[in-house]
Amino acid sequence: MVKQIMLVLSALILINTAYAAEQNVTLKTEQGELAGSLLMPANKSETVVLIIAGSGPTDRNGNNTQMTNNALKMVAQHFAKDGIASLRYDKRGVAASAPAAIAEQDLRFEHYVNDATGWITYLQQQHGFKRIFVAGHSEGSLVGMMATAKSSSAGFISIAGLGRSGDVVLKEQLASNPAVFEQSEPIIDKLVVGETVDNVNPLLNALFRPSIQPYLMSWIKYDPAKEIKRLSVPVLIVQGTTDIQVKEVDAKALSAAYPKAKLVIIEGMNHVLKDAPKERMANFATYMQPDTPLSESLMPAMTSFIKANESL
Known part of the structure:
Protein backbone atom coordinates (compact mmCIF):
# COMPACT_ATOMS: atom_id res chain seq x y z
CA MET A 1 0.00 0.00 0.00
CA VAL A 2 2.82 2.42 0.95
CA LYS A 3 4.55 1.60 -2.33
CA GLN A 4 1.38 2.39 -4.29
CA ILE A 5 1.00 5.74 -2.50
CA MET A 6 4.63 6.62 -3.27
CA LEU A 7 4.10 5.81 -6.95
CA VAL A 8 1.05 8.07 -7.08
CA LEU A 9 2.94 10.89 -5.34
CA SER A 10 5.86 10.48 -7.73
CA ALA A 11 3.50 10.72 -10.70
CA LEU A 12 1.90 13.86 -9.27
CA ILE A 13 5.31 15.45 -8.73
CA LEU A 14 6.29 14.72 -12.33
CA ILE A 15 3.03 16.23 -13.58
CA ASN A 16 3.38 19.34 -11.43
CA THR A 17 7.00 19.97 -12.45
CA ALA A 18 6.18 19.55 -16.14
CA TYR A 19 4.13 22.73 -16.26
CA ALA A 20 2.55 25.28 -13.99
CA ALA A 21 -1.21 25.69 -13.69
CA GLU A 22 -3.02 27.04 -16.72
CA GLN A 23 -3.93 30.69 -16.62
CA ASN A 24 -7.24 31.85 -18.09
CA VAL A 25 -6.65 34.90 -20.26
CA THR A 26 -8.87 37.20 -22.30
CA LEU A 27 -8.48 39.40 -25.35
CA LYS A 28 -10.75 42.38 -25.89
CA THR A 29 -12.14 42.86 -29.38
CA GLU A 30 -14.69 45.29 -30.78
CA GLN A 31 -17.37 42.61 -30.62
CA GLY A 32 -16.55 41.19 -27.18
CA GLU A 33 -13.91 39.23 -25.30
CA LEU A 34 -12.13 36.13 -26.54
CA ALA A 35 -11.04 33.58 -23.95
CA GLY A 36 -7.97 31.39 -23.91
CA SER A 37 -5.54 29.36 -21.81
CA LEU A 38 -1.91 30.33 -21.28
CA LEU A 39 0.10 27.29 -20.27
CA MET A 40 3.59 27.93 -18.92
CA PRO A 41 6.30 25.31 -18.41
CA ALA A 42 7.78 24.83 -14.95
CA ASN A 43 10.79 26.93 -15.91
CA LYS A 44 10.19 30.44 -17.24
CA SER A 45 9.97 30.50 -21.01
CA GLU A 46 10.61 33.45 -23.32
CA THR A 47 9.19 31.44 -26.21
CA VAL A 48 5.47 30.87 -26.71
CA VAL A 49 3.38 29.13 -29.35
CA LEU A 50 0.00 30.53 -30.37
CA ILE A 51 -2.17 27.49 -31.21
CA ILE A 52 -5.03 28.19 -33.63
CA ALA A 53 -7.94 25.76 -34.02
CA ASP A 59 -12.78 25.35 -28.96
CA ARG A 60 -9.27 25.83 -27.56
CA ASN A 61 -8.83 22.07 -27.04
CA GLY A 62 -9.71 21.10 -30.60
CA ASN A 63 -13.23 19.95 -29.67
CA ASN A 64 -16.74 20.87 -30.77
CA THR A 65 -20.26 19.53 -30.37
CA GLN A 66 -19.56 16.76 -32.87
CA MET A 67 -16.20 15.57 -31.54
CA THR A 68 -14.08 15.45 -28.40
CA ASN A 69 -10.47 14.48 -29.03
CA ASN A 70 -8.49 17.01 -26.93
CA ALA A 71 -5.82 17.12 -29.63
CA LEU A 72 -4.87 20.78 -29.17
CA LYS A 73 -4.93 20.49 -25.39
CA MET A 74 -2.45 17.61 -25.68
CA VAL A 75 -0.27 19.67 -28.01
CA ALA A 76 -0.13 22.46 -25.41
CA GLN A 77 0.71 20.06 -22.61
CA HIS A 78 3.49 18.46 -24.61
CA PHE A 79 4.95 21.87 -25.41
CA ALA A 80 4.99 22.70 -21.68
CA LYS A 81 6.78 19.46 -20.86
CA ASP A 82 9.38 20.45 -23.45
CA GLY A 83 9.86 23.86 -21.79
CA ILE A 84 7.76 25.85 -24.26
CA ALA A 85 4.81 28.05 -23.29
CA SER A 86 1.61 28.11 -25.35
CA LEU A 87 -1.64 29.98 -25.69
CA ARG A 88 -4.71 28.39 -27.22
CA TYR A 89 -8.12 29.99 -27.41
CA ASP A 90 -11.78 29.42 -28.13
CA LYS A 91 -12.78 30.81 -31.51
CA ARG A 92 -15.08 33.79 -31.39
CA GLY A 93 -18.66 32.73 -30.67
CA VAL A 94 -17.52 29.39 -29.23
CA ALA A 95 -17.45 28.22 -25.58
CA ALA A 96 -16.01 30.96 -23.35
CA SER A 97 -15.59 33.23 -26.39
CA ALA A 98 -19.36 33.25 -26.96
CA PRO A 99 -19.60 36.95 -25.98
CA ALA A 100 -17.60 37.82 -29.12
CA ALA A 101 -20.03 36.10 -31.48
CA ILE A 102 -20.85 37.75 -34.79
CA ALA A 103 -24.04 37.07 -36.73
CA GLU A 104 -23.33 34.38 -39.31
CA GLN A 105 -24.19 36.64 -42.24
CA ASP A 106 -21.68 39.21 -40.98
CA LEU A 107 -18.80 36.86 -40.15
CA ARG A 108 -15.75 36.98 -42.42
CA PHE A 109 -12.54 34.97 -42.58
CA ALA A 135 0.86 26.99 -35.10
CA GLY A 136 -2.39 26.67 -37.06
CA HIS A 137 -4.35 23.45 -37.44
CA SER A 138 -6.51 22.77 -40.51
CA GLU A 139 -8.29 26.04 -41.43
CA GLY A 140 -6.26 27.58 -38.63
CA SER A 141 -3.20 27.07 -40.81
CA LEU A 142 -4.33 29.76 -43.26
CA VAL A 143 -5.47 31.96 -40.37
CA GLY A 144 -2.07 31.62 -38.70
CA MET A 145 -0.20 32.06 -41.97
CA MET A 146 -1.89 35.39 -42.62
CA ALA A 147 -1.53 36.53 -38.99
CA THR A 148 2.18 35.67 -39.12
CA ALA A 149 2.60 37.80 -42.24
CA LYS A 150 1.03 40.75 -40.40
CA SER A 151 3.10 40.41 -37.24
CA SER A 152 6.64 40.02 -35.92
CA SER A 153 6.37 36.29 -35.23
CA ALA A 154 9.45 34.09 -34.96
CA GLY A 155 8.13 31.21 -37.02
CA PHE A 156 5.08 29.45 -38.42
CA ILE A 157 3.86 25.84 -38.22
CA SER A 158 1.17 24.53 -40.55
CA ILE A 159 -0.51 21.42 -39.13
CA ALA A 160 -2.77 19.62 -41.63
CA GLY A 161 -3.30 22.87 -43.49
CA LEU A 162 -4.70 23.25 -46.99
CA GLY A 163 -2.31 24.17 -49.78
CA ARG A 164 -5.04 24.95 -52.29
CA SER A 165 -7.94 27.41 -52.25
CA GLY A 166 -11.17 26.35 -50.58
CA ASP A 167 -13.20 26.15 -53.79
CA VAL A 168 -10.80 23.59 -55.26
CA VAL A 169 -10.86 21.45 -52.14
CA LEU A 170 -14.64 21.67 -51.70
CA LYS A 171 -15.16 20.42 -55.26
CA GLU A 172 -12.69 17.61 -54.70
CA GLN A 173 -14.40 16.52 -51.49
CA LEU A 174 -17.90 16.67 -52.98
CA ALA A 175 -16.94 14.84 -56.19
CA SER A 176 -17.36 11.49 -54.42
CA ASN A 177 -21.13 12.09 -54.43
CA PRO A 178 -22.11 12.92 -58.04
CA ALA A 179 -25.65 14.04 -57.15
CA VAL A 180 -24.40 16.48 -54.51
CA PHE A 181 -21.51 17.63 -56.69
CA GLU A 182 -23.82 18.41 -59.61
CA GLN A 183 -25.83 20.82 -57.45
CA SER A 184 -22.85 22.21 -55.54
CA GLU A 185 -20.47 23.03 -58.38
CA PRO A 186 -22.55 25.92 -59.80
CA ILE A 187 -22.89 27.41 -56.31
CA ILE A 188 -19.15 27.23 -55.69
CA ASP A 189 -18.44 28.80 -59.08
CA LYS A 190 -20.75 31.70 -58.23
CA LEU A 191 -19.07 32.23 -54.87
CA VAL A 192 -15.64 32.31 -56.51
CA VAL A 193 -16.66 35.35 -58.57
CA GLY A 194 -18.30 37.04 -55.57
CA GLU A 195 -21.92 36.23 -56.32
CA THR A 196 -24.34 34.76 -53.77
CA VAL A 197 -27.01 32.16 -54.53
CA ASP A 198 -30.46 32.64 -53.02
CA ASN A 199 -32.11 29.36 -54.01
CA VAL A 200 -30.21 26.52 -52.33
CA ASN A 201 -31.51 22.98 -52.08
CA PRO A 202 -32.38 22.42 -48.38
CA LEU A 203 -30.21 19.30 -48.50
CA LEU A 204 -27.21 21.58 -49.09
CA ASN A 205 -28.03 24.11 -46.39
CA ALA A 206 -25.33 22.79 -44.09
CA LEU A 207 -22.73 23.86 -46.65
CA PHE A 208 -24.26 26.65 -48.69
CA ARG A 209 -27.14 28.29 -46.80
CA PRO A 210 -27.36 31.96 -47.86
CA SER A 211 -26.26 33.28 -44.46
CA ILE A 212 -22.92 31.43 -44.63
CA GLN A 213 -22.12 32.28 -48.24
CA PRO A 214 -20.45 35.64 -47.42
CA TYR A 215 -18.04 33.82 -45.11
CA LEU A 216 -17.29 31.18 -47.73
CA MET A 217 -16.53 33.90 -50.28
CA SER A 218 -14.19 35.62 -47.83
CA TRP A 219 -12.36 32.30 -47.28
CA ILE A 220 -12.04 30.88 -50.78
CA LYS A 221 -10.55 34.06 -52.20
CA TYR A 222 -7.29 33.22 -50.42
CA ASP A 223 -4.90 30.69 -51.94
CA PRO A 224 -2.65 29.28 -49.17
CA ALA A 225 0.12 28.59 -51.67
CA LYS A 226 0.18 32.30 -52.49
CA GLU A 227 -0.24 33.52 -48.92
CA ILE A 228 2.68 31.45 -47.61
CA LYS A 229 4.98 33.31 -50.03
CA ARG A 230 4.37 36.47 -47.99
CA LEU A 231 6.25 34.99 -45.04
CA SER A 232 9.89 35.70 -44.21
CA VAL A 233 10.26 33.46 -41.15
CA PRO A 234 11.16 29.78 -40.60
CA VAL A 235 8.26 27.51 -41.57
CA LEU A 236 7.40 23.93 -40.66
CA ILE A 237 4.73 22.04 -42.62
CA VAL A 238 3.33 18.92 -40.94
CA GLN A 239 0.96 16.46 -42.59
CA GLY A 240 -0.28 12.97 -41.76
CA THR A 241 -0.63 10.16 -44.31
CA THR A 242 -4.03 8.95 -43.06
CA ASP A 243 -5.67 12.38 -42.95
CA ILE A 244 -9.01 11.97 -44.76
CA GLN A 245 -9.78 15.70 -44.76
CA VAL A 246 -6.53 17.27 -45.95
CA LYS A 247 -4.23 15.49 -48.38
CA GLU A 248 -0.48 15.22 -48.73
CA VAL A 249 -0.78 17.15 -51.98
CA ASP A 250 -1.75 20.19 -49.91
CA ALA A 251 1.35 19.99 -47.75
CA LYS A 252 3.49 19.54 -50.84
CA ALA A 253 1.82 22.54 -52.49
CA LEU A 254 2.76 24.68 -49.50
CA SER A 255 6.28 23.29 -49.52
CA ALA A 256 6.68 23.98 -53.24
CA ALA A 257 5.48 27.55 -52.74
CA TYR A 258 7.89 28.12 -49.84
CA PRO A 259 10.97 25.99 -50.61
CA LYS A 260 12.79 27.09 -47.44
CA ALA A 261 10.12 25.40 -45.32
CA LYS A 262 10.74 22.10 -43.58
CA LEU A 263 8.22 19.46 -44.67
CA VAL A 264 7.42 16.59 -42.30
CA ILE A 265 5.08 13.80 -43.44
CA ILE A 266 3.99 11.63 -40.50
CA GLU A 267 3.10 8.07 -41.36
CA GLY A 268 -0.27 6.97 -39.97
CA MET A 269 -1.33 10.33 -38.49
CA ASN A 270 -4.87 11.52 -39.23
CA HIS A 271 -6.55 14.94 -39.16
CA VAL A 272 -6.95 15.05 -35.38
CA LEU A 273 -3.25 14.24 -35.02
CA LYS A 274 -3.66 10.68 -33.84
CA ASP A 275 -2.61 7.35 -35.29
CA ALA A 276 -5.43 5.87 -37.34
CA PRO A 277 -6.00 3.60 -40.33
CA LYS A 278 -7.17 5.01 -43.65
CA GLU A 279 -10.49 3.15 -43.39
CA ARG A 280 -13.04 5.93 -42.96
CA MET A 281 -15.12 4.72 -40.00
CA ALA A 282 -12.12 3.60 -37.96
CA ASN A 283 -10.39 6.88 -38.77
CA PHE A 284 -13.37 8.95 -37.65
CA ALA A 285 -13.60 6.93 -34.43
CA THR A 286 -10.47 8.69 -33.14
CA TYR A 287 -12.27 12.03 -33.42
CA MET A 288 -14.22 10.94 -30.33
CA GLN A 289 -11.33 9.48 -28.34
CA PRO A 290 -10.02 12.20 -25.99
CA ASP A 291 -7.64 9.82 -24.22
CA THR A 292 -5.94 8.48 -27.35
CA PRO A 293 -2.43 10.01 -27.44
CA LEU A 294 -1.07 12.15 -30.23
CA SER A 295 0.87 10.50 -33.01
CA GLU A 296 4.32 9.80 -31.59
CA SER A 297 6.33 11.75 -34.18
CA LEU A 298 4.27 14.95 -34.07
CA MET A 299 5.57 16.75 -31.00
CA PRO A 300 9.28 15.94 -31.52
CA ALA A 301 9.00 17.45 -35.00
CA MET A 302 7.41 20.67 -33.76
CA THR A 303 9.53 21.02 -30.63
CA SER A 304 12.81 20.48 -32.50
CA PHE A 305 11.75 23.06 -35.10
CA ILE A 306 11.04 25.65 -32.40
CA LYS A 307 14.25 24.90 -30.48
CA ALA A 308 16.30 25.14 -33.66
CA ASN A 309 14.88 28.56 -34.48
CA GLU A 310 14.66 30.14 -31.02
CA SER A 311 17.94 32.00 -31.39
CA LEU A 312 17.31 33.41 -34.88
Missing part, protein backbone atom coordinates in the same frame (compact mmCIF):
# COMPACT_ATOMS: atom_id res chain seq x y z
CA GLY A 54 -9.49 24.61 -37.28
CA SER A 55 -12.84 25.20 -38.96
CA GLY A 56 -16.29 25.17 -37.44
CA PRO A 57 -17.28 25.85 -33.82
CA THR A 58 -14.00 24.53 -32.44
CA GLU A 110 -10.64 38.16 -41.81
CA HIS A 111 -12.25 38.26 -38.35
CA TYR A 112 -10.33 35.10 -37.45
CA VAL A 113 -7.09 36.50 -38.87
CA ASN A 114 -7.52 39.69 -36.85
CA ASP A 115 -8.23 37.63 -33.71
CA ALA A 116 -4.98 35.69 -34.13
CA THR A 117 -3.06 38.91 -34.77
CA GLY A 118 -4.60 40.38 -31.63
CA TRP A 119 -3.43 37.43 -29.55
CA ILE A 120 0.12 37.83 -30.92
CA THR A 121 0.13 41.47 -29.83
CA TYR A 122 -1.33 40.46 -26.46
CA LEU A 123 1.48 37.94 -25.86
CA GLN A 124 4.08 40.55 -26.73
CA GLN A 125 2.66 43.45 -24.76
CA GLN A 126 1.00 41.79 -21.78
CA HIS A 127 3.43 38.92 -21.14
CA GLY A 128 6.66 40.11 -22.74
CA PHE A 129 7.41 36.99 -24.78
CA LYS A 130 10.44 37.57 -26.97
CA ARG A 131 9.69 34.82 -29.48
CA ILE A 132 6.20 33.94 -30.68
CA PHE A 133 5.66 30.97 -32.96
CA VAL A 134 2.27 30.49 -34.61
